[in-house]
Amino acid sequence: MESSMPNTPDSGRSRSRSRSRERIGKLLREGGDVFTVADAARILGLGNEDAAKTLARWCKQGWLGRVKRGIYIPIPVESISKDRALEDAWILIPDLFGLSYVGGWSAAEHWDLTEQIFRSICVFTTRPVAKRQQVIHNIPFVVKHVPTDHLFGLKVVWKKEVKLSVSDPTRTIVDMLSNLRAGGGISHIVDCFKNYTKSPQFKPPQLIEYAERLGNAAVFKRLGFLAERLLSPDHFLVMACKERLSKGNAQLDTALRGNKLITRWRLFVPAMLSFEMEPTA
Incomplete structure (x- = not known):
């Protein structure tokens, strides 16, 4: 009988990171070049308050740039600074x-x-x-x-x-x-x-x-x-x-x-x- 892998804290964090990456990918694919809290809530299936908290967290992690309150843009991987001017x-x-x-x-x-x-x-x-x-x-x-x-x-x-x-x-x-x-x-x-x-x-x-x-x-x-x-x-x-x-x-x-x-x-x-x-x- 095969033994199952133990449910360690590290494996839980790994699954959490994987889910976060999937959600970020979904937002970036469907959100376009500029999106609002309401857009993110709709795409991710969240309430506005949870969506706002999620976007704020992703901003701190460097995935998004906050243009103005409630308005965000994606940050390219090759971008040096999230305060760069937009291409257009x-x-x-x-x-x-x-x-x-x-x-x-x-x-x-x-x-x-x-x-x-x-x-x-x-x-x-x-x-x-x-x-x-x-x-x-x-x-x-x-x-x-x-x-x-x-x-x-x-x-x-x-x-x-x-x-x-x-x-x-x-x-x-x-x-x-x-x-x-x-x-x-x-x-x-x-x-x-x-x-x-x-x-x-x-x-x-x-x-x-x-x-x-x-x-x-x-x-x-x-x-x-x-x-x-x-x-x-x-x-x-x-x-x-x-x-x-x-x-x-x-x-x-x-x-x-x-x-x-x-x-x-x-x-x-x-x-x-x-x-x-x-x-x-």
């Missing part, structure tokens, strides 16, 4: 910011409207924003709140099976003219606008439509001013913007107050700024 940080955006879209300079990079490379990711979200600048898992984000009725002019993109939205080229330009900081400053916005007018995505009527929906009167003053210099004085955009001028004066560059008033555009322009505004070819 956009996959974090839906879980971090909810109903949102990538915009501003980040969208300009996506649509090849700029040659500049920005380290920060510009995000517009419908969630309340306590801090405009946030660093999450070594990734810097610049975040702006928008109302839900401003979620227009967006395109769906997929990053590693994660679905998210990015402003289309026209909406990107309008957003940057409305919020100059989201455009990286007026000089960069001018370069993006030049590239936009030379691209197949250049849609003047859509620019006017989006600007009207956004509801920032300063956009028409800045857009008309730029179009007059970069396109032509009788271009459709110039005429359409003139028809929509509101009372009062605006600043071309809110970071550098203008001392020269362009009366026909009701726009203060810094005299020291020359944007090399040759007409586009």
